[in-house]
Amino acid sequence: MEYRTLGRTGLRASVMGIGAGGPSRLGQRDNIRSESESIDLVLQALDAGVNFIDTAEGYRTEEIVGAAVARRDRDRIIISTKKSLGRENISREVLRAGLRESLSRLGADYIDIYHLHGLRLEQYDYYSQEIVPELQDLKQQGLIRCIGVTEHWNGDLEHKMLQRALKDDVWDVIMVGFNLLNQSARETVLRTAREKDIGVLIMFALRRALSGPDKLRATVRTLIERGEVNPDEIDSEDPLGFLPAEGSAVSIPDTAYRFCQAEAGAHVILSGTGNPGHLAANLASFARPPLPREDIQRLKHIFRDVTSVTGQ
Numbered sequence: 473m474e475y476r477t478l479g480r481t482g483l484r485a486s487v488m489g490i491g492a493g494g495p496s497r498l499g500q501r502d503n504i505r506s507e508s509e510s511i512d513l514v515l516q517a518l519d520a521g522v523n524f525i526d527t528a529e530g531y532r533t534e535e536i537v538g539a540a541v542a543r544r545d546r547d548r549i550i551i552s553t554k555k556s557l558g559r560e561n562i563s564r565e566v567l568r569a570g571l572r573e574s575l576s577r578l579g580a581d582y583i584d585i586y587h588l589h590g591l592r593l594e595q596y597d598y599y600s601q602e603i604v605p606e607l608q609d610l611k612q613q614g615l616i617r618c619i620g621v622t623e624h625w626n627g628d629l630e631h632k633m634l635q636r637a638l639k640d641d642v643w644d645v646i647m648v649g650f651n652l653l654n655q656s657a658r659e660t661v662l663r664t665a666r667e668k669d670i671g672v673l674i675m676f677a678l679r680r681a682l683s684g685p686d687k688l689r690a691t692v693r694t695l696i697e698r699g700e701v702n703p704d705e706i707d708s709e710d711p712l713g714f715l716p717a718e719g720s721a722v723s724i725p726d727t728a729y730r731f732c733q734a735e736a737g738a739h740v741i742l743s744g745t746g747n748p749g750h751l752a753a754n755l756a757s758f759a760r761p762p763l764p765r766e767d768i769q770r771l772k773h774i775f776r777d778v779t780s781v782t783g784q
């Protein structure tokens with residue numbers, strides 16, 4: 473497993489991070505897995521060298537993460553969790569209560585990265601004036617180590633909130649949507665984050681569109697119809713078929729993860745699953761070298777104009 477310094481936080485994080493939310497929530501969505509099976513999934517990742525876990529109050533997986541962490545060395549694990557925001561602005565008291573409850577569910581004395589979850593541009597000014605000082609206070613008290621913010625990508629395709637956030641100097645870590653289909657964050661977010669040495673977590677590396685061939689074909693067809701992908705540059709029946717044929721990638725998820733892994737300024741790529749076989753495959757992908765340069769260039773070229781889909 474490769475480890476990277478998470479920007480200004482100085483934390484050394486595994487490039488693969490376990491995402492305890494997303495479409496699978498460690499198998500808890502639709503109760504596909506029992507709690508103990510989900511705990512075992514987290515342990516499987518930790519024992520393979522992953523030291524970064526992302527959860528959130530809203531995922532209802534903090535207790536599972538806490539139970540897994542309790543069986544290993546907590547101080548070697550980076551725990552990232554988030555305060556849900558919703559449409560109504562929350563008060564400082566609600567933030568503090570949320571943190572206390574997250575600490576309790578995680579069985580932790582401190583949280584490494586505490587985020588505002590899915591902040592929207594129109595909420596930004598309130599949160600930066602009212603809530604960020606409170607987060608800074610919690611940091612002073614040692615209850616959180618780093619302050620983070622995550623975007624609501626499906627409702628903010630242009631990454632406007634994060635572009636606004638990057639003008640301020642208060643965020644240690646950001647979480648941004650990025651994948652091989654929609655690489656728009658490269659210019660709008662990642663470049664500035666690198667200049668400012670902010671830790672960057674990548675979400676949506678697979679999401680749904682890159683988890684299997686049918687969904688990928690449907691997404692590519694949509695992109696061709698919208699004029700965002702040139703049909704002469706891609707086989708719409710087998711959009712990434714050219715890669716395994718040249719021996720560089722073993723599957724669509726493998727391509728998707730290794731594409732993100734090679735992206736300048738991306739530190740941790742989040743990967744969520746409720747399936748131990750998928751987890752083993754994803755661990756293997758992150759252990760492989762980055763995709764060959766020419767493949768990355770080709771993928772950058774094919775999807776260069778895409779801005780309308782997230783892979784949802």
Ligand SMILES: NC(=O)c1ccc[n+]([C@@H]2O[C@H](COP(=O)([O-])OP(=O)(O)OC[C@H]3O[C@@H](n4cnc5c(N)ncnc54)[C@H](OP(=O)(O)O)[C@@H]3O)[C@@H](O)[C@H]2O)c1
Nearest residue numbers: 491492493494495496622675676678679743744745746750
């Ligand atoms: N605004 C936010 O703060 C926000 C929003 C979204 C996500 N996140 C974070 O980012 C993490 C990642 O979420 P994501 O939305 O990017 O989803 P993701 O982790 O890319 O997962 C997408 C889906 O891919 C499937 N999958 C995983 N590995 C696979 C494989 N090898 N082969 C086939 N299918 C595979 C999983 O289903 P199976 O269970 O069937 O494997 C999963 O449901 C989340 O867990 C969460 O921590 C944060």
